[in-house]
Amino acid sequence: MAEAAPDPNAGGDGTVKGGSAAMAEIYLPNYRMGKTLGIGSFGKVKVAEHILTGHKVAIKILNRKKIKAIDMEEKVRREIKILRLFMHPHIIRLYEVLETPHDIYVVMEYVKSGELFDYIVEKGRLGENEARHFFQQIVSGVEYCHRNMVVHRDLKPENLLLDSKSNVKIADFGLSNVMRDGHFLKTSCGSPNYAAPEVISGKLYSGPEVDVWSCGVILYALLCGSLPFDDESIPNLFKKIKGGIYNLPSHLSPGARDLIARMLLVDPLKRITISEIRTHPWYVVHLPRYLVVPPPDTLAQATNVDAETLEMVVNLGFEREHVVDALRHQLRNKATVAYFLLLDNRRNLFGGYLGAEFEAGELQVGVDAALQGAGGKGAAVGPRRPSQVQAHLMQQRLVAEQRWMLGSTTTMAPAEVMAEIFRVLRDMNVQWKKLGPYNLKCLCKIAAAAASSAGVDVSIGGGDHEMDTGEGDGGGDGGGMTGVAPERKEMQVKFEIQVYKMKDDRYMIDFQRMDGGVMSCMDMAAAVSRQLRLA
Helix, strand or coil: CCCCCCCCCECCCCCECCCHHHHHHHHCCCEEEEEEEEEECCEEEEEEEECCCCCEEEEEEEEHHHHHHCCCHHHHHHHHHHHHHCCCCCECCEEEEEECCCEEEEEEECCCCEEHHHHHHHHCCCCHHHHHHHHHHHHHHHHHHHHCCEECCCCCHHHEEECCCCCEEECCCCCCEECECCECECCCCCCHHHCCHHHHCCCCECCHHHHHHHHHHHHHHHHHCCCCCCCCCHHHHHHHHHHCCCCCCCCCCHHHHHHHHHHCCCCCCCCCCHHHHCCCCCCCCCCCHHHHCCCCCHHHHHHCCCHHHHHHHHHCCCCHHHHHHHHHCCCCCHHHHHHHHHHHHHHHHHCCCCCCCCCCCCCCCCHHHHCCCCCCCHHHCCCCCCCHHHHHHHHHCCCCCCCCCCEEEECCCHHHHHHHHHHHHHHCCCEEEEEECCEEEEEEEEEHHHHCCCCCCECCCCCCCECCCCCCCCCCCCCECCCCCCCCCEEEEEEEEEEEECCCCCEEEEEEEEECCHHHHHHHHHHHHHHCCCC
């Protein structure tokens, strides 16, 4: 956590006047509370020392009543759930959460040096090597979020902390959300200057592409010392963002200019992806070894125990087998908190994740050796198939399961895909409303008899196909439509079609039901898919 303004209620030694400090000592017996680092609208952040290891932590003390009063419960819970999942060198670490009837104590990694924003303000524009150093760490952390199906949605220098060795720590996941395949986000959130065009326009977005845009704004700020999109007038600011109107200074190298331009493309389907950024010639220069290969997920890291750190925890008085068992089952207790504090501080000492820990095939397990002499049970630990308990834990993780997708994939260009979708909808007499360049709201009527059978009989009269919704100009080639009254009973189905970019230059045509029977909507999606001529 970054250092902030002192607490006006604090005494000269940093302790809080009144009973809150005494209550904290009762509920947090494993920590020695220190000075207040900052005060927010519903709590404060204090530095503390973990008594067993001697390492510093930051403790958020959140008042339950204040959180509830300003309707921030969901935001707080979301951030806690996400940070409990993550173990990455460039994402702020959460060690444990202790709840009382009045407060929530969130024990987190202590980050001393402050925000990247302050660093940029102090130094102005950075040299390309220094900017690349920060940017590589940011991209690594963002990629880890996306691999765990979490989109940050509020990436900006104020939410990027720097430790004592100028390493980035991504923080503030309160606006994050969990991605699910085929489920799009609509919430307009984050800071306007860093928000993607589709976010401020209130359009659907799948998630990763909005973080890529924000990373592009951050890279611009690092290299230029200013923002690409800035205006005192919010309408003018939005106009610039939606139009992608910005200037690239002449001092930028060709590689930096190319990367920024590809990240700040208004069209989200043409925008560069995180995987493409990682192979960009400008990005890969001086790329640290530990960032070459993405880190394993939390379960893999927790179950691959570091032998030296385990030995240090045992020397603190804990039973070896109990520590290993707790780590394998991802339990948070006194022993595992000590383990992760020691492990993280060792990693920070040596830089990155011990330099090579993420190299393929080189993850340090070392538990068999560490357990030698423990009743011959060492062979039961190490690389292994997940047990039933582990499988259950995997299911309980915050990560959204990779759900099946209702739709089709193609390598055709987005414009060709949309033309093909319009052709099929027109042939099937389906009405549509264009919500965005790659997003349609559709309406069709299915004959009741046909809906109950295997086929789908769409019965809508008229030759034009634009939905008359009163919401502005629509898509399609025709004008406003007036439906002809059907002669037989019909069921109405509303659904959305969204085209979005996947890996390997493939595009997903996704269907989402808005109204109508589930089976009827699935039949309609199948009927549309069958008629699409996709490459």
